[in-house]
Amino acid sequence: MSEEKEVTFKVSDRRQFNSDGTLRNDFEPEPEPVAVAAPPVAEPEAVAALAPEPEDEPGESMFAEFVMELASNAMMMLGLVEHPQYGRIPPDPEAARHYIELIGMLKDKTRNNLTPAEQRTLDEILGTLRAQYVGLAQRR
Numbered sequence: 001m002s003e004e005k006e007v008t009f010k011v012s013d014r015r016q017f018n019s020d021g022t023l024r025n026d027f028e029p030e031p032e033p034v035a036v037a038a039p040p041v042a043e044p045e046a047v048a049a050l051a052p053e054p055e056d057e058p059g060e061s062m063f064a065e066f067v068m069e070l071a072s073n074a075m076m077m078l079g080l081v082e083h084p085q086y087g088r089i090p091p092d093p094e095a096a097r098h099y100i101e102l103i104g105m106l107k108d109k110t111r112n113n114l115t116p117a118e119q120r121t122l123d124e125i126l127g128t129l130r131a132q133y134v135g136l137a138q139r140r
Contacts, residue, residue: 063114064121067103071125074099078132093136100129 018024075081077096082088107122114122 063118067106067122067125070099070103070106071129074103074129075132078129078136080132091136093133093140096129096133096136100126100133103129 016024072081074096076083076089077092077099079088079091103122103126107126110118110122
């Protein structure tokens with residue numbers, strides 16, 4: 001009929017103390033897992049200057065966060081900010097231009113539909129990124 005395989009397993013007592021509370025002679029502590037922290041990312045003053053002011057309405061802060069996310073990616077591609085995982089990466093002008101164009105398109109598509117604070121944030125970020133892009137292009 002069917003063959004039965006013998007199941008074997010090993011029981012390891014990982015307790016540190018005996019039943020009377022004394023330390024076991026054969027106890028070997030397991031090594032503590034090492035937590036690897038992400039390298040700190042030093043944000044330049046430009047990022048702090050571009051941070052939006054606190055808004056009154058929740059939708060305004062979400063819009064500002066979205067624009068800042070695109071701007072952060074553009075700044076990484078321009079070599080202005082370190083990548084959170086990989087550190088400093090070489091500038092990639094084409095990728096930076098892509099993000100800058102996305103923000104420009106967002107500005108065009110939301111014209112006359114933003115609060116004054118949102119419009120100001122978008123204008124400042126776009127102006128700063130375009131100036132940084134031109135500076136990078138002239139250095140190359």
